[in-house]
Amino acid sequence: MRIILFGPPGSGKGTQGDLIASRYGYPKISTGDLLRRAVQEKTAFGKKAEVLMNQGKLVSDDIVEGLVRERIASPDARSGYLLDGFPRNLAQVHILEAMDGGRPEVAIEVDVDSRILTERMQNRLTCRSCGAIVNPNLKKPRVEGRCGICGGELYQRPDDRPEVIAERFKVYKEQSEKIKAYYKAKSVYRRVDGSGSVEQVFARISEILEREQAGREADQRQR
């Protein structure tokens, strides 16, 4: 299945994406993670992207397109994938549609109140090595400052500072309505309540995916 996960900054789509990937076996393709890796590796793309990311602005569509195109073409993405953070504007919606195997079967919006989000983001730390997200207020890492999964260094993303968070929200608000309208018109839009625990949100998402899967199997049997 080809799944898109979108939602405001801090809505937990990265965490949910990891859970979906491990339960259903689809690779998670996160443009945020791919960009942060490019920044860390100081590639030409990375250097260009870093300035914009640290201001909470979107990186240019062609940079992101290149990253996604390459990743979607990998053999492990042939039977499906999960996109996290892409498409992020209407132009990217069309870029994705034009890619081979790019039409999503389901586009899930993780919807969370913006007051909850700001608080979550100011407190979260990200692993420099594997990209895992940790909120030390909710779950203390076993070793302080170190990722519980891979032992990598935990850091605060430069774009998780309050003034940048505000800009990221603004950008999200401007773009997401159009994305939502587009996927609604294609009947693939699904909304998920993103409040509550990670497990509660995952249960809601799983229900949608399993219903979707059952529907697809029934369709195939009828053919």
Ligand code: ADP
């Ligand atoms: P969040 O969803 O929490 O804001 P991400 O990790 O998805 O965080 O993205 C971080 C930053 O990376 C964005 O603010 C933006 O600058 C850049 N970025 C990620 N995905 C895209 C995209 N599809 N198009 C343009 N810029 C992107």
